[in-house]
Amino acid sequence: MADITLTIDDEPVTVPAETTILKAAEKLGRQVPTICYHEHCTANGLCRICVVEVDGVKPLLPACLSRVSEGMKVITSSARAERSRRTILEMLASAVDLSQAPEIQKFIDDYRADPARFPEAQRREYPVLDDNPMYIRDYSKCILCWRCVQVCADDAQFTYAINFKGRGFDTGIGTFFDKPMPETTCVFCGQCVGVCPTGALKSKRESLLEQGFSLDEIIQATRGGTKRRRKSP
Ligand code: SF4
Numbered sequence: 001m002a003d004i005t006l007t008i009d010d011e012p013v014t015v016p017a018e019t020t021i022l023k024a025a026e027k028l029g030r031q032v033p034t035i036c037y038h039e040h041c042t043a044n045g046l047c048r049i050c051v052v053e054v055d056g057v058k059p060l061l062p063a064c065l066s067r068v069s070e071g072m073k074v075i076t077s078s079a080r081a082e083r084s085r086r087t088i089l090e091m092l093a094s095a096v097d098l099s100q101a102p103e104i105q106k107f108i109d110d111y112r113a114d115p116a117r118f119p120e121a122q123r124r125e126y127p128v129l130d131d132n133p134m135y136i137r138d139y140s141k142c143i144l145c146w147r148c149v150q151v152c153a154d155d156a157q158f159t160y161a162i163n164f165k166g167r168g169f170d171t172g173i174g175t176f177f178d179k180p181m182p183e184t185t186c187v188f189c190g191q192c193v194g195v196c197p198t199g200a201l202k203s204k205r206e207s208l209l210e211q212g213f214s215l216d217e218i219i220q221a222t223r224g225g226t227k228r229r230r231k232s233p
């Protein structure tokens with residue numbers, strides 16, 4: 001397929017057709033902020049922090065999803081795009097515990113977002129789910145980026161243990177019929193924990209260490225305190 005030439009912030013760049021605006025911008029060394037996007041997951045355009053302005057196109061376009069086209073003129077940090085990013089960050093901060101999301105915290109600083117802008121907002125608060133020896137789920141910290149669902153499904157593991165549940169404000173991530181993890185198809189590969197950007201999914205050992213438990217207590221809690229024995233020949 002023919003290459004495409006476009007301009008990004010008035011600088012020309014030539015990339016293969018099908019390249020996303022995000023990747024074309026990266027080729028020029030431009031950093032467009034992303035939250036839900038992950039290098040190894042299918043982009044779904046959920047968070048919209050990566051929106052950019054494209055000449056002649058009315059809505060802001062998500063850079064992680066939108067493909068380049070010949071002659072396209074992209075502005076990565078117009079006042080409108082920056083205001084949109086700031087508002088998204090303010091809405092996230094108003095509803096979700098971002099205390100363990102350093103990348104998002106940095107965006108909040110970079111875009112001078114005010115986490116207290118929506119004081120009346122209802123916060124998404126849920127009890128911590130601790131139902132297996134491997135990891136805990138603290139969905140008060142979940143921004144619904146969908147990365148964990150994707151790696152559990154077609155992007156990596158093909159186990160489909162978790163998915164979206166509910167609608168609107170009550171949308172969340174859960175298991176079939178809210179079964180505890182050991183009763184699902186989960187194989188405890190840890191990939192969901194690895195891609196979670198907010199600490200909503202966390203290794204149980206890390207969580208217990210942070211809470212000040214001793215090594216012995218942590219081993220008890222995560223291995224039941226028993227050593228696996230080899231069968232005698
Ligand atoms: S648990 Fe983590 S990875 Fe999964 S949707 Fe929530 S924030 Fe994203």
Ligand code: FES
Pocket residue numbers: 033034035036037044045046047048049050051062063064065
């Ligand atoms: S990073 Fe593009 S929509 Fe989330």
